[in-house]
Amino acid sequence: ISLYEAKNSGKGCYVFWQREFLKGSTPERVQLESELREAIVNDELVLHFQPKVEAQSGKVYGLEALVRWNHPRLGLVYPDRFITIAEESNLIIELDRWVLNAVAIQMSHWRNLGLPLLEVSVNVSAAHVTRLGLVDLFRSLLDQYPYLAHCLEIELTETAIMADPDQATVVLNTLRSWGIKASVDDFGSGYTSLGYLKKLNANTLKIDRSFIDGITYDHSDRDVAKAIIALASSMSMDVVAEGVETQDQWEMLQSFGCKYLQGYFFSRPHCAQDIESYYLWPLQG
Ligand code: C2E
Ligand code: CA
Ligand code: CA
Numbered sequence: 001i002s003l004y005e006a007k008n009s010g011k012g013c014y015v016f017w018q019r020e021f022l023k024g025s026t027p028e029r030v031q032l033e034s035e036l037r038e039a040i041v042n043d044e045l046v047l048h049f050q051p052k053v054e055a056q057s058g059k060v061y062g063l064e065a066l067v068r069w070n071h072p073r074l075g076l077v078y079p080d081r082f083i084t085i086a087e088e089s090n091l092i093i094e095l096d097r098w099v100l101n102a103v104a105i106q107m108s109h110w111r112n113l114g115l116p117l118l119e120v121s122v123n124v125s126a127a128h129v130t131r132l133g134l135v136d137l138f139r140s141l142l143d144q145y146p147y148l149a150h151c152l153e154i155e156l157t158e159t160a161i162m163a164d165p166d167q168a169t170v171v172l173n174t175l176r177s178w179g180i181k182a183s184v185d186d187f188g189s190g191y192t193s194l195g196y197l198k199k200l201n202a203n204t205l206k207i208d209r210s211f212i213d214g215i216t217y218d219h220s221d222r223d224v225a226k227a228i229i230a231l232a233s234s235m236s237m238d239v240v241a242e243g244v245e246t247q248d249q250w251e252m253l254q255s256f257g258c259k260y261l262q263g264y265f266f267s268r269p270h271c272a273q274d275i276e277s278y279y280l281w282p283l284q285g
């Protein structure tokens with residue numbers, strides 16, 4: 001039975017289709033890729049936002065935009081299922097463009113409502129950094145929405161940066177000259193040389209969730225987290241711990257001097273509407 005038949009032969013095959021779909025073997029990937037291409041055009045993608053909080057007060061100071069795919073049959077599909085596929089084709093360029101544009105539209109909407117403009121960080125793919133076009137993309141965005149320059153942050157994974165550190169440095173320096181902040185995502189999981197880290201001149205290090213998980217019971221995780229916090233401080237960078245799920249992790253990170261936190265303990269990612277009513281209106285007072 002071909003995938004196409006399975007998908008179109010009625011209700012009984014739905015489960016089969018979904019299982020094959022999620023497994024990501026070759027024909028399904030092709031199918032997924034072409035569906036994703038249409039999804040971008042048809043606005044089937046949707047942004048969720050996860051709050052970032054100050055460790056000391058637990059107060060929300062920023063948001064991270066996270067993309068989801070509102071698939072007509074499968075429901076909400078998470079990025080781990082489709083980012084890699086997008087990255088292996090040129091689709092990631094379209095996807096990142098869609099995300100940036102959607103973030104700008106959302107922030108303008110909040111601004112028009114008179115809500116405070118929190119800092120919003122946007123994930124940009126590794127594949128995008130090493131190609132030209134990212135700088136142009138941001139330039140045209142800022143031409144259209146100049147007030148976003150000082151509340152946008154770009155998140156690049158450590159691995160993405162190390163794929164072409166010189167290019168990443170040039171890109172980040174240009175963006176920073178326009179007021180956009182830069183954050184090194186999933187830090188600690190790659191192998192950034194300190195020399196590069198210094199040259200990169202990023203604003204923020206985000207400690208990879210894998211270290212936060214074990215922080216309360218695993219000495220080596222704890223040591224890595226401490227070392228990253230110390231490193232950030234010595235380079236005058238901010239540090240965010242991601243994936244904080246318990247009060248114990250919060251207290252421990254705070255005692256290590258980590259100023260900013262993100263994780264399910266504070267909030268899961270939510271759709272824009274919920275972020276607006278749970279967090280933005282209350283901030284407005
Ligand atoms: P990431 O940038 O490291 O984002 C953090 C991921 O961890 C998010 O998953 C978030 O929902 C999840 N998370 C946050 N707090 C917790 C926690 O306390 N516990 C646990 N277990 N998980 C937590 P999500 O949204 O599924 O995104 C996965 C990855 O997909 C992201 O990892 C990022 O690399 C990529 N991604 C997401 N949105 C975009 C996008 O718009 N563009 C690009 N290029 N990549 C994106
Ligand atoms: Ca991120
Ligand atoms: Ca991360």
Ligand code: CA
Pocket residue numbers: 186
């Ligand atoms: Ca990650």
